[in-house]
Amino acid sequence: MTEALQILFTVFSLESLGSMLIGVTAGIIIGALPGLSIIMAIIVLLPFTYDMNSISAMYLLLGAYCGGTFGGSISAILLNTPGTGVAVATTFDGYPMAKKGKAADALKVTLTASTFGGIFSAFALLFLAPLIAKVAFVFGPAEYFALTVFGLSMVANVSNGNLFKGLIAATVGMLVTVIGADPIENVPRFVFGEIQLFSGINTTVCMLGVFALSEMLLLSQKKENKKEAIAVGKSTLSIREILKHSKLMAICSAIGLYIGAIPGSGGDIGAYMCYDTAKKLSKHPEEFGHGAIEGVIAPESGNNATTGSALIPMLTLGIPGSAAVGVLMNALSVHNITPGPDLFTNDKFWVYSIMFGLIVINILMFILGNGLTKFFVKINKVPQKVLVPCILVLCMLGGYSIKTSFFDLNLIPIFIVLGYFMKKIKMPISPMALGIVLGKLAETNFRRALILSDGSMSIFITRPISAFILAFTVYSIVSPHVKEYFKNKQAKTN
Amino acid sequence: MKKLSVLLAATMSLSLFTGCSQSGGTDVYPSRTITWISPSEAGSLADTLGRDASEFLDLGGQDIVISNLVGGSQSVALTALAKSDPDGYTVGVSGYAGLLTQPIQQQVEYSLEDFRYLGCLQSPWTSVIVATPNSGLTSWDDVIERVKNGGEVIYSTGITGGSSHLGILQMMQQSDIQLKYVPYSGTNEVNAALEGNHIDIAIMPISGDNKAKFASGQLVPLVHFDLVELEGSPDVPCCSEYGVDPANYINYDVFCVPKDTPDDVYDYLKTKVDELIQNTEYIERRQASGNAGYAPTFTEEEFTELLYNARDVYEEISIEAGLAK
Numbered sequence A: 001m002t003e004a005l006q007i008l009f010t011v012f013s014l015e016s017l018g019s020m021l022i023g024v025t026a027g028i029i030i031g032a033l034p035g036l037s038i039i040m041a042i043i044v045l046l047p048f049t050y051d052m053n054s055i056s057a058m059y060l061l062l063g064a065y066c067g068g069t070f071g072g073s074i075s076a077i078l079l080n081t082p083g084t085g086v087a088v089a090t091t092f093d094g095y096p097m098a099k100k101g102k103a104a105d106a107l108k109v110t111l112t113a114s115t116f117g118g119i120f121s122a123f124a125l126l127f128l129a130p131l132i133a134k135v136a137f138v139f140g141p142a143e144y145f146a147l148t149v150f151g152l153s154m155v156a157n158v159s160n161g162n163l164f165k166g167l168i169a170a171t172v173g174m175l176v177t178v179i180g181a182d183p184i185e186n187v188p189r190f191v192f193g194e195i196q197l198f199s200g201i202n203t204t205v206c207m208l209g210v211f212a213l214s215e216m217l218l219l220s221q222k223k224e225n226k227k228e229a230i231a232v233g234k235s236t237l238s239i240r241e242i243l244k245h246s247k248l249m250a251i252c253s254a255i256g257l258y259i260g261a262i263p264g265s266g267g268d269i270g271a272y273m274c275y276d277t278a279k280k281l282s283k284h285p286e287e288f289g290h291g292a293i294e295g296v297i298a299p300e301s302g303n304n305a306t307t308g309s310a311l312i313p314m315l316t317l318g319i320p321g322s323a324a325v326g327v328l329m330n331a332l333s334v335h336n337i338t339p340g341p342d343l344f345t346n347d348k349f350w351v352y353s354i355m356f357g358l359i360v361i362n363i364l365m366f367i368l369g370n371g372l373t374k375f376f377v378k379i380n381k382v383p384q385k386v387l388v389p390c391i392l393v394l395c396m397l398g399g400y401s402i403k404t405s406f407f408d409l410n411l412i413p414i415f416i417v418l419g420y421f422m423k424k425i426k427m428p429i430s431p432m433a434l435g436i437v438l439g440k441l442a443e444t445n446f447r448r449a450l451i452l453s454d455g456s457m458s459i460f461i462t463r464p465i466s467a468f469i470l471a472f473t474v475y476s477i478v479s480p481h482v483k484e485y486f487k488n489k490q491a492k493t494n
Numbered sequence B: 001m002k003k004l005s006v007l008l009a010a011t012m013s014l015s016l017f018t019g020c021s022q023s024g025g026t027d028v029y030p031s032r033t034i035t036w037i038s039p040s041e042a043g044s045l046a047d048t049l050g051r052d053a054s055e056f057l058d059l060g061g062q063d064i065v066i067s068n069l070v071g072g073s074q075s076v077a078l079t080a081l082a083k084s085d086p087d088g089y090t091v092g093v094s095g096y097a098g099l100l101t102q103p104i105q106q107q108v109e110y111s112l113e114d115f116r117y118l119g120c121l122q123s124p125w126t127s128v129i130v131a132t133p134n135s136g137l138t139s140w141d142d143v144i145e146r147v148k149n150g151g152e153v154i155y156s157t158g159i160t161g162g163s164s165h166l167g168i169l170q171m172m173q174q175s176d177i178q179l180k181y182v183p184y185s186g187t188n189e190v191n192a193a194l195e196g197n198h199i200d201i202a203i204m205p206i207s208g209d210n211k212a213k214f215a216s217g218q219l220v221p222l223v224h225f226d227l228v229e230l231e232g233s234p235d236v237p238c239c240s241e242y243g244v245d246p247a248n249y250i251n252y253d254v255f256c257v258p259k260d261t262p263d264d265v266y267d268y269l270k271t272k273v274d275e276l277i278q279n280t281e282y283i284e285r286r287q288a289s290g291n292a293g294y295a296p297t298f299t300e301e302e303f304t305e306l307l308y309n310a311r312d313v314y315e316e317i318s319i320e321a322g323l324a325k
Helices: A002-011 A014-032 A038-049 A053-079 A085-136 A142-156 A165-180 A203-221 A238-245 A246-261 A267-281 A293-309 A311-318 A322-336 A341-346 A348-381 A384-403 A406-422 A430-452 A465-494 B001-016 B046-055 B075-083 B096-105 B140-150 B163-175 B186-195 B208-216 B261-278 B280-287 B300-320
Strands: B034-038 B066-069 B088-094 B115-122 B127-131 B154-156 B201-205 B219-224 B252-258
Touching: A002 A348, A014 A038, A014 A053, A014 A348, A038 A053, A038 A322, A038 A406, A053 A085, A053 A203, A053 A293, A053 A322, A085 A203, A085 A238, A085 A246, A085 A267, A085 A293, A085 A311, A085 A430, A085 B219, A142 A165, A142 A267, A142 A430, A142 A465, A142 B300, A165 A267, A165 A430, A203 A384, A203 A406, A203 A430, A246 A267, A246 A311, A267 A293, A267 A430, A267 B127, A293 A311, A311 A341, A311 A348, A311 B088, A311 B186, A311 B208, A322 B075, A341 A348, A341 B300, B034 B046, B034 B075, B046 B066, B046 B088, B046 B280, B075 B088, B075 B096, B075 B252, B088 B096, B096 B163, B096 B252, B115 B261, B115 B300, B127 B208, B140 B163, B140 B219, B163 B201, B163 B300, B252 B261, B261 B280, B280 B300
Parallel strands: B034 B066, B034 B088, B154 B201
Antiparallel strands: B088 B252, B115 B252, B127 B201, B127 B219
């Protein structure tokens, strides 16, 4: 009891709350800027933690981590430009919502779903961490590959009714990931003697060009029409109305929770899977892609649920669940904290202070997010002639800052042109994002699995989890067509 | 279309404009800002080497600016360093990946001969071969026995062709066994694969996290590649017991300058770097940020010889394993 009280005092001390507030604010702002990643938000704050106690330091960095995950969706909704990779799926319905004049609603839905997902995973971290960690590590190469196949099957959902063009876009995305060193044999592919391409093309650089800057290019070509501009207004949705979807939020949070705990998967895959699930569960799947509220709730509750679960393998086993958590783990070494099973026995107070603190961070994110989104939503009042150059500069800075590389900057125009022409010929961009995110993961794990099985494809169906995921993928592709067939048949009979 | 051209031109100009660099200077060295080329992402563990150094190095009161040139397993940074003016105003740091394995395994525009070496710090990547408790392997002899009895042992490393990978390949060569290799990317992935029992053994850095795992029984250390005994696990044998020289696998972060750097400038920098790596405050800072702190002092000839010897060994193993270019 005394220890529980001490934890409460620690979490609600001025120093802790101050750290959380600064972390969340910085995270939301950095996450909302296209190209600036969640990792960058953490790295920017890292030097400030050197002189802090380890708990406040973690609160600051975790605040940036959670805030950044939510912040990425702000520009995804307002500018069709995901601020971070995990917010790509939010553009599918968030931007159409904003175009319908519901930008404030979309942001409120995002914030509520993000907070729900974040708190859900924080509770799971508090009560189920060791159990989830145990299950997550069952995933080997065959299971990972099956998961990516399931993810790629979503191309049909995000192709806006043109599956052929969607498949081409997904293939282009996957081909981009082929550039660079072969993930298995380390042999360079399509680098044309350019050493800078050896590490491959950075996903963010590609996304900045294809998503953000090509959109700016199209915007700059349009004559500014104030009537066409996205209406800015107050949200018409109440929190209670949004929480009517709490069942969907809980399902997606559970998916995000599990995906986030699998090392190497992360928020982007979690968000795609949640979007797909929401569409399948919806009574109006035809509204997806055109501003469906469930299409925003699902990816946002899913990707924020990965924030807590990505900490599970780190805290329980000393293995970070994502790159951002890897940076958090490095930060811990400065404070002589070694994550792993011993932490739960030797430093219970520290572990539970962090876990409980994560719940408070998500609540603070909701409060702060409410204020900041009111500010961000005004971005649509900015005239195009000011907005376009500002976004251009921000994106270029973002592209440069990933590796502080001028080479990356020079790649961006290639992707602007690619994105521009894809949009001109009405080729959907989202499948390309799927290809980029899942391409390398699919290839690497497919080949790893084949090495393990000495070249036998049976590994994908003899391992139960892999077989289940693949069977579910086939079901989710085939079932709508079968249902439609029987529906048509019944209609004919009648 | 006109607006398209204007926007693209603006994008290109912005990227080219930001690439401009400063030049100029006087005859007295050092008289202007010194650029420190770091091959790692800003803020990463390896990057702190340069950032901490810039704080502790006193180069006549001149500023040190860190330039992060990331990519190509450190070769982007080393290519830039090799091509920079040999005037002492560009200093670089690299691990063995950029200096040794890349020139052997990839087409790069530099070699060991293109640099002069100022000093080194032991990087955190000195290795140890570990097994999962579920594998039933408790020593390298167990590994040999299982394979020679027709069994299979699956191993992994964080970097295909990296020095630790070459280390385990040499162990296999010396023990006359073949293990099945499943590549993973980075130590975190390897750790996850070990935890899930998807592989049996792996070669990992000797880090604080891993030492804690040895103590808790989460991982079983089999052989280490260090000159000193494994802290907390003194019974774990050194690779030298299996005919592998650990001196080739002690990874160092190496401070270097272009090969034509004049002797007076080189001597000035060498003295300063020697002072730096003996500075206890600097070493403590390195250790606090999770890096190894061991800082041997070598003469230029000694260290160059050490690197050349390691290169010969790496080359031979890379060729045999089909990893050489």
